[in-house]
Amino acid sequence: MASSLITVATCNLAQWAWDFDGNTKRIIESIHKAKAAGASLRVGPELEICGYGCLDHFLEEDTIRHCWQCLKTIxxxxxxxxxxxxxxxPVSHEGLLFNCRIICLDGKILLIRPKLWLAGDGNYREQRHFTPWSRPQHCEEFYLDPIIEKLQGSGTVTIGDAVxxxxxTTIGCETCEELFTPDPPHNHMSLNGVEVITNSSGSHFTLRKLHLRMQLIMEATRKNGGCYIYANQQGCDGDRLYYDGCAMIIxxxxLLAQASQFSLQEVEVVTATIDLDEIRAFRRSxxxxxxxxxxxxxxxxKTPFRLSPEDGHLDLDIFPSLEMQPRYHSPEEEIALCTGAYLWDYLRRCGAAGYLVPLSGGIDSCATAVIVFSMCRMVIxxxxxxxxxxxADVKLLAKFGGDKVPDTPEDLCNQLFHTIYMGMSxxxxxxxxxxxxDLAxxxxxxxxxxxIDEVFNAQRNLIVNSLNFEPxxxxxGGSLAENLTLQNIQARTRMVTAYExxxxxxxxxxxxxAGSLLVLGSxxxxxxxRGYLTKYDCSSADLNPIGSIDKSDLKRFIAWAEVNFDLPCLRKFLDAVPTAELEPITETYVQSDEIDMGMTYDELTTFGRLRKFDKLGPYSMFKRLVHEWGHNAGEHTTPAYTPRQVAEKVKRFFHYYAINRHKMTTLTPSLHxxxxxxxxxxxxxxxxLYPPFYQSLAFRCIDEDLAKIEAKQKEKAGGVD
Known part of the structure; x- marks a missing residue:
């Protein structure tokens, strides 16, 4: 009787857009590792030969040509x-470009399986580059590239939604986004007898996202039975996304195997041994x-190749993999590990001499500095x-010569990381x-x-001497315009000084x-x-590691790092009041970010989530928050507000959001x-460029509802004339 045990492999690969040679090398290394572990099936990430993040390079014929050349090498x-x-x-067929899986065996192609449903929201623009194969179970004949035809021994192979x-056993393919659709292909394949389903992804990191990904894959096999093999890219592939690996087999x-979510390894392979009889028994209802x-x-x-051992004898050295518990990082760990890994990938691939952070003494630049320190910890x-x-990368980047590498994160930090405090008297x-x-x-x-007093005064004196006006x-006693002018001179002077x-x-x-340093924004x-930043000040930099992280998460990260990185000096950053320090300090006045903005950082997080996740405009946001921040406020961290206060805050947010949108066009690229x-x-x-919100229909709708609410409240209180 034939064995029912099969060993399968999946991987995280640190692929890089348009690094054809490097990507091919890493693919081959992953194949070797899978074979060494006894696997008979190896699954890799989405678009792994060219890299997922090629963007408009997908529209170029060179990208397609080089992919076939690399596949030939493999x-x-x-x-x-x-x-x-x-x-x-990517594969071009009948004049259309498809995002494909190439199923190969012993130097020949068995099947080209195009992606059925494409990702087209958020960070994804797949419809810009690819055509969906939106014909489930449909197959055609594909004419092979001449460089592959000789290897294949024939001029055509099947392209389409086949297994x-x-x-x-029977093996089917699913690609990334298809898992997230309401009617995923794995449902139909499983019902049609497919026992092993592969999913090759280019799935990026966001805070707290892994739980959703894990839940979807668990549910797919908990309901349908079967083996699900998930592969993913890992690292920075040339853009502002970090692909967080976590290849798994369920x-x-x-869960039978799970690779790391954040790692500096370029090639990570995990395997599991599956008992096909367990799948068949699970499905018998x-x-x-x-x-x-x-x-x-x-x-x-059809192929005569078996995934299970050919002899079929019972081998006590091969046994089904045991269930394991999913590994999740806390959000604080995710910030430390994801940003650290991303910064290392970026630095080693761009060839700069290191990083520089303008360190203000506030929590944002503190968080950026601690993130770089986290990178150094991961590297060591x-x-x-x-x-x-x-x-090898450390020897290339750091000053340490020969075979010596830094002994501690602090040693590496001293070589690669530079901080600068730019004060005003x-x-x-x-x-x-x-x-x-203390932090440095x-x-x-x-x-x-x-x-920077001298530079500030020189710029200020340009106004005095040229316009005979002293701001x-x-x-x-200065006006708003004078106050902003003087603040912005300081802010922009700091940007110029940082780059200098x-x-x-x-x-x-x-x-x-060694070249120059990359400036990090904060x-x-x-x-x-809110647009609470000066255009072309220290927010203008080469990269911004914290550009899409909110203040609350940054505070939690710093509190976590205080303990886990043994940095007691961080406590003073947590206790300090957030301030830009762009106005003179007096006995009765210290500039405060939240007072300047007219809203707290927690409120900004709420506005941001409702605007993007819930797709709420000003009027819909008011309707939501008048409940959440009103009589239901006890369930939230935000204190109770009257309907009028809610209206004022919503209007203030959208007003400043609109008039400051131009700043976003030059926003420093942020790790997403x-x-x-x-x-x-x-x-x-x-x-x-928005029309004035204070004259908008949306704001008039808020005012009308507010008038009705206040009239009703007055009537209930018995105060109607």
Missing amino acids: LEDKTCHGIMLDIGM IRTPD CNGK ASRGMQSVQAPTYERI EACQAGDEQVV QQSSKETRQRAK SAIGSYHVDLD KFKVH FAQILPTTRERPG ANVGESL SNDYSPDDNRFDLRPF
Whole structure:
């Protein structure tokens, strides 16, 4: 009797858009690792040959041509034979471009399976580049590229929504977005007898997202039975997304293998051994059987290759994998690990000398600095674990020569990370300056402490000498325009100074061949939503690791890092009142972010989520919040507000959101960590020139409802004349 045990493999791959040679090398390495683990099926990420994030490069013929060249390299490599391969790449067929899986075996293509349903919201623009194969169970003849035809031994293969039939099981493919659709292909395939389903993804990270992904895959096999093999890309592939890996194998609703979610490994392979008899027993129910005979039929591509051992004898060394519990990171850990891994990928691939952060003494720039320290911790851990690629990258980037690598995160931080405090004598407090100094010392960054009074006064004197007008701050009797002008001089001076030092610091530290430093921004998602930042100030940088993380999550991250990174100096950042320190400090006045904005950071988070997730405009948001922030406020962190206060806050948010939208067109690229980011360059596609909201129909609707509510409240109170 034939064995019912099969061993399958899936992987996280650190693919890079248009890195054809590197991507092919990593694919081959993953195949070798899968074979070494005894697997007979290897599944890889979506579009893994060219990288998922090619964007409009998908429209270029070169991308398609190079993918076929790389596939040929894999097919010709006899070390990749003896295992069934599920490989992702774009395929042009009859003048249309499809996002495809190429199922291969021993140097030949068995099936080209195009993606049926494409992702087209949020960060995804697949319909811009690909055509969906929106014809379930439909197949056609595909004419092979001439460079593959000779290897294949024939000029055509099947393209379409078919499945692979081996002597011992049936295998079907699902691709990323298809899992998330209301009627996913795995339902129909499972009913039609498919026992092994692969899912190759290019799924990006957002905070708290893994639970949803895990739940969907668990439910798919808990309801249908079967083995589900999920592969994903990992790392930065050239854009602002981080792909968070977490390849997994699930059978009959039980998790059997899970790869890391955040890792510096370029190739990570996990395997599991499945008992096909368990799948068949799981599916034996009368109601399922009745639905199965009515299920659509798939064309089966037959092969004599078995996934189970050929001899069929019982082998005590091969046994079914045991169930394991899913591994989830807390949001604080996700921030530390995702941002750290992303910054390392970006730095090692772009070839810069390191990072520089303008350290203000506030919690946002503090969080950015701690994130870089987290990167250094992850790198040192990988070096100590013997990761050869990480070791090689460290030797290339850090000053340490020969075979020596830094011993501690602080040593590495001192080589790659630079912080600069840019103070003003009247605006900057001793406390913020000391906090910046203490943090730099604790994490080991190369720190510069300076004042920008001379530059500020020189710019201010341009107004005095040219216009015969002396601008004053608000606390000194100046107008709003004067106050903003003087604040913005400081803010923009800091941006220029940061880039000045980013350019020259490697030279002054005797690393002239290392290039310049990348400047990191520190504007959180709430400030961007509200537009509470100066255009082309320190929010303008090369990258912003915290640009889509809200203040509340940043505070929780800093509290977590205080303990887990042993950084007691972080407590002072948590206790400090958020301030831009752009106005003079007096005995009776210290500038406060939340007072300036007219709303708290928690309220900004609520506005952002309702605007994006719930798709609420001003009037709908007022209707929602008048309940949530009114008599139901006890269930929320926001204090109770009267309907008029709610209306004022909603109007204020949308007013400032609208007039500051132009700032989003130049927003520093942010690592995408939340799905209510206002970044309109790639994610949040909205106008940046709005009609005045205070004259809008939406605001008049709010006023009309507010008048009715207040009239009714007055009547209830017995105060009607």
